[in-house]
Amino acid sequence: xAVNIQFSIAVHILAVLACGCDQGGVTSGHLAxxxxxxxxxxxxxxxxxxxxxLAETATGKAGACWLAKEARDISLLDIYRxxxxxxxxxxxxxxxxxxxxxxxxxxxxxxxxxDKTQKAMEKSLAETSLAQIVSVLKKx
Amino acid sequence: xAVNIQFSIAVHILAVLACGCDQGGVTSGHLAxxxxxxxxxxxxxxxxxxxxxLAETATGKAGACWLAKEARDISLLDIYRxxxxxxxxxxxxxxxxxxxxxxxxxxxxxxxxxDKTQKAMEKSLAETSLAQIVSVLKKx
DNA sequence: CTAACTGTTACTATAATAATTACAATATTG
DNA sequence: CAATATTGTAATTATTATAGTAACAGTTAG
Numbered sequence: 001x002a003v004n005i006q007f008s009i010a011v012h013i014l015a016v017l018a019c020g021c022d023q024g025g026v027t028s029g030h031l032a033x034x035x036x037x038x039x040x041x042x043x044x045x046x047x048x049x050x051x052x053x054l055a056e057t058a059t060g061k062a063g064a065c066w067l068a069k070e071a072r073d074i075s076l077l078d079i080y081r082x083x084x085x086x087x088x089x090x091x092x093x094x095x096x097x098x099x100x101x102x103x104x105x106x107x108x109x110x111x112x113x114x115d116k117t118q119k120a121m122e123k124s125l126a127e128t129s130l131a132q133i134v135s136v137l138k139k140x
Numbered sequence: 141x142a143v144n145i146q147f148s149i150a151v152h153i154l155a156v157l158a159c160g161c162d163q164g165g166v167t168s169g170h171l172a173x174x175x176x177x178x179x180x181x182x183x184x185x186x187x188x189x190x191x192x193x194l195a196e197t198a199t200g201k202a203g204a205c206w207l208a209k210e211a212r213d214i215s216l217l218d219i220y221r222x223x224x225x226x227x228x229x230x231x232x233x234x235x236x237x238x239x240x241x242x243x244x245x246x247x248x249x250x251x252x253x254x255d256k257t258q259k260a261m262e263k264s265l266a267e268t269s270l271a272q273i274v275s276v277l278k279k280x
Numbered sequence: 281c282t283a284a285c286t287g288t289t290a291c292t293a294t295a296a297t298a299a300t301t302a303c304a305a306t307a308t309t310g
Numbered sequence: 311c312a313a314t315a316t317t318g319t320a321a322t323t324a325t326t327a328t329a330g331t332a333a334c335a336g337t338t339a340g
Contacts, residue, residue, distance in 0.1 A: 003296075004328070005232040011250055012232070016242045027285070034243045036234035038330060040288095047287060060338025063285030076253060080229075086327095088228035088261055089220075092145040092152070094176035102156045103174045105277035110151055113216060113273060117264040121228055124260035128253045136252065137245035143327070144297070167316070178299060180319095187318060200307025203316035226296095 006083040009035055010045050011133065014079065017055065018071040018134045025064025045083060052082030072131035080125050088121050089114050146223040149175055150185050151273065154219065157195065158211040158274045165204025185223060192222030212271035220265050228261050229254050 013031050028039040028046060035042065046065060049055040054074055057065040067074070091110055097103040152175050157166060168179040168186060175182065186205055189195040194214055197205040207214070231250055237243040 003226065003230045005230055006328090007229055008231045008250065012242065012246050015246050015249075016240070019242055025285095029285090034237050034240045035232070036237060036243070039286095040332080041330065043286065044288080050287095057286065058338085059286045059336075061282090061284045062339055063337085065286090076257075085229070086143065089147055089225070090143045090145055091148045092175070097174050097176060100156070100174040102152065102159055102277060103176070105280040106152050106155050106273075108280065109155075109273050109277040110148065112276060113268045116268070117216075117261055120264035121257055121261040124257040128256070133246075133249050133253060137242060137249040140245040140248065146297090165316095169316090179317095180301080181299065183317065184319080190318095197317065198307080199305075199317040201313095201315045202308055203306085205317090 004086055006045055006048075007080055007085045009037070009042075010049060010079050010083045011076065011130070013042065013045060014049065014054065014067065014071075014074065014130055015134055015137065017065065017067045018130055019138075025058075025062060026066065027064055031065075048083050049079075052078065054078060054082055070131070071134055072129050074130040075126045076128045076130075076133075077122050077125040079130070080122070087114070087118055089117065144226055146185055146188075147220055147225045149177070149182075150189060150219050150223045151216065151270070153182065153185060154189065154194065154207065154211075154214065154270055155274055155277065157205065157207045158270055159278075165198070165202060166206065167204055171205075188223050189219075192218070194218060194222055210271070211274055212269050214270040215266050216268045216270075216273075217262055217265040219270070220262070227254075227258055229257065 012035050016031055016034050017026060028042045031046070032039040032042045046055060046057060050057050050065075050068075053068050055065050056068045057063070091107055091114070093107075153171050156171055156174050168182045171182045171186070172179040186195060186197060190197050190205075190208075193208050195205055196208045197203070231247055231254070233247075
């Protein structure tokens with residue numbers, strides 16, 4: 001699993017915060033247990049969420065973290081952007097072969113089409129909120 | 141670039157075949173030159189395209205390859221499926237922490253939402269044909 | 281002052297995937 | 311038939327994105 005899973009883990013983290021599973025302050029250690037990874041990795045993702053205004057954190061001895069806004073006001077797209085996840089489909093970046101028309105222009109042409117696809121994907125992500133995810137998983 | 145770029149290269153390959161840049165038979169060697177990679181890698185992708193019914197190949201001394209159907213009848217989705225490209229967004233697969241509700245059910249909940257997103261992306265890919273890509277790049 | 285956090289950086293390990301090599305199978309051509 | 315050039319495929323190696331780990335400065339509560 002060397003594939004980028006930060007988005008997925010970010011959703012997991014925010015879902016825990018949204019559930020308020022722990023009554024006291026939630027720390028990176030708690031989150032790491034729930035996710036089953038290291039506190040350090042959690043903190044790195046958490047810092048991105050914080051910078052993006054999705055979560056807030058407190059440093060110091062009673063350090064903790066919580067949602068910066070209502071779960072219904074956080075979309076999957078917000079989270080996707082916050083972690084800087086890679087594009088859905090990537091284009092090869094080998095050198096162009098100057099004598100070949102296709103080689104010279106395929107990337108620009110493909111990029112144009114894939115931009116549309118990326119937008120379609122992002123639109124779909126925008127349509128689901130963290131609150132919806134949480135409500136689904138609470139029913140189980 | 142350890143990211144999966146087979147889709148992108150498959151489009152490149154098929155675009156060359158669609159253009160009929162070379163008058164004679166196009167070989168994996170020609171394609172490799174245009175893409176700037178090894179003939180072997182091209183052949184591996186080409187074999188997938190052939191199995192998917194998008195390209196046809198001839199073995200033997202006069203070996204070559206060509207489109208199995210009209211460029212306008214090949215969609216980017218066909219190509220995406222042919223190469224078996226990974227999903228747009230992947231979910232982490234760490235062990236569940238049994239004592240945590242979120243940990244146990246987040247993946248199923250997220251998967252449901254991401255299925256929608258994957259479908260949106262595939263729908264968009266289905267809307268662009270190889271012929272469109274080729275017509276765009278010929279204008280440059 | 282001490283303890284327990286976060287934020288961040290630097291480094292290592294892992295794994296997905298590209299690149300390379302090799303070779304059997306196949307078809308053309310002389 | 312022999313020589314040759316190709317595809318198809320498997321095995322191996324190299325690369326690189328990214329996860330994992332460790333360390334530490336900065337911060338705050340007690």
